[in-house]
Structure formats: structure tokens, C-alpha cells
Amino acid sequence: MSALRPALCIAPSILSADFARLAEEVGTVEAGGAEMLHVDVMDGRFVPNLTLGPPVVACLRRATALPLDCHLMVDDPDALLEDFARAGATWLSVHIEACRHLHRTVQRIRALGMRPGVALNPHTPVQSLEPILADLDFVLVMSVNPGFGGQSFLPGVLAKVRWLDLWRREHRAALALEIDGGIGPATIGAARAAGVDWFVAGSAVFGAPDRAAAIAALRTAASTGDVAT
Ligand code: DX5
Numbered sequence: 001m002s003a004l005r006p007a008l009c010i011a012p013s014i015l016s017a018d019f020a021r022l023a024e025e026v027g028t029v030e031a032g033g034a035e036m037l038h039v040d041v042m043d044g045r046f047v048p049n050l051t052l053g054p055p056v057v058a059c060l061r062r063a064t065a066l067p068l069d070c071h072l073m074v075d076d077p078d079a080l081l082e083d084f085a086r087a088g089a090t091w092l093s094v095h096i097e098a099c100r101h102l103h104r105t106v107q108r109i110r111a112l113g114m115r116p117g118v119a120l121n122p123h124t125p126v127q128s129l130e131p132i133l134a135d136l137d138f139v140l141v142m143s144v145n146p147g148f149g150g151q152s153f154l155p156g157v158l159a160k161v162r163w164l165d166l167w168r169r170e171h172r173a174a175l176a177l178e179i180d181g182g183i184g185p186a187t188i189g190a191a192r193a194a195g196v197d198w199f200v201a202g203s204a205v206f207g208a209p210d211r212a213a214a215i216a217a218l219r220t221a222a223s224t225g226d227v228a229t
């Protein structure tokens, strides 16, 4: 494994948590060994679902020590960047499909003190990101069409992960590769083998009664995809 490769992270998505008991739910995955918390922000326009915004992120910031990985599935992310910075977002991803001036948006995310990433829908070619990959801390490859938890993994997107993994090796870049959608014990090994570092898991973690066991099972299944490099 390259020394530059970011550490494996399991990032439970609170989309599948019980929102009426959010702090308690987050506590179970923090105690269960998760490395970060994935926060799905949906505006009912970019995706056909509505979730939460900066006030909830500010509450989460007080409720957990985990880094907050905020995934903005919104039409106009630029209008929200300052609010997310103030709320305490650690990592912030915007969708390439929603940004007209992506380079400017990425620079603003960093200037506001957050770590920038770009998310790609399943149909979006990864090569369109090449001119700004060096400006990013991570790329989020969607392995379902965004909007809902509990959908089936789309294995075709792993070709994009392989391309990104090759790019970062060639450029000796510490870019982290994240995957989101349909990740569970049956799919995580293939994603790991393709080069993924960070694994978002909603239903596979919050749908399980024992969150520590669910996170451990993901980690074990991911290791089947580890290959010596
Ligand atoms: C989907 C969201 C995901 C979702 C994943 O639009 O971006 O983060 O929570 O859920 P699972 O892991 O159940 O596919």
C-alpha cells in the first residue's frame, strides 16, 4: 500500500438513522468505531428528497467528536458554503453537476476552512474532473443515483475509482477516494480493491441493531479487497 494512500474510513450516513433520536444514534456509531459521520444534505431540487441543513449540522458538531463529512446534493451549493463552515463541517463535497464554476467553489470551500471534495453522479465521466483534481482533498463517487438510502450498488462506477486511483499514483497525490451508495459486506471488498479509502454506509450500519458489529463486518469485508502494492 502506498504511504500516501489515506487510511480506510467507515463513514455511517445518518440518512438511515432515527432522526428523532439523532444524538443517541450518532453516539452508537462513534462508540462502534466509525471514523467519520456522513451527512446527506438534500434540497428537494437537485434530488427528489429533503433532509437537513446547517442548523442540524451545528447540533451534530456539539454532539460528536467525529469529523463531519457533509455531502451537498443541492442545486446552489455556493449559497450555503459559509453557513456550513460556521456550522462546523469538516469535509464538504459539492456535485460537479450542480456547479457552473467548480474551481471557484472549491477554492471558496478551502478558504472557509473546510476540506473540499467533488461528488460525481453515476452517469458523469470522471475525466471531467482532471483539471481540478490537484485542488481537491477527496472525490466522492456515487454508486447509486443520489436521493435515497437502501438502493442497489452500481458496480460499473468502479471503473471511475480505478481511473482516479491510477491518477493519484501517477501524481503522487494524497487524494482520498470515497464511495457512496449500496455499500455493505457484499460490495465493499470490490470497492476497496478498486481503490476506495472512505466508505459511506447508511442502511448497512443504521439498519443493523449492533452498530459496532456492523462496522466491524464492513472493515473485515473491505480487507478482502486489500491488495499489496
Ligand atoms: C444517497 C446518499 C447516501 C445514502 C447511502 O443519496 O448520498 O449517503 O445515505 O445509503 P445506503 O448506504 O443505504 O445506500
Ligand code: ZN
Residues within 6 Å of the ligand: 013, 038, 039, 040, 071, 180, 200
Ligand atoms: Zn451521501
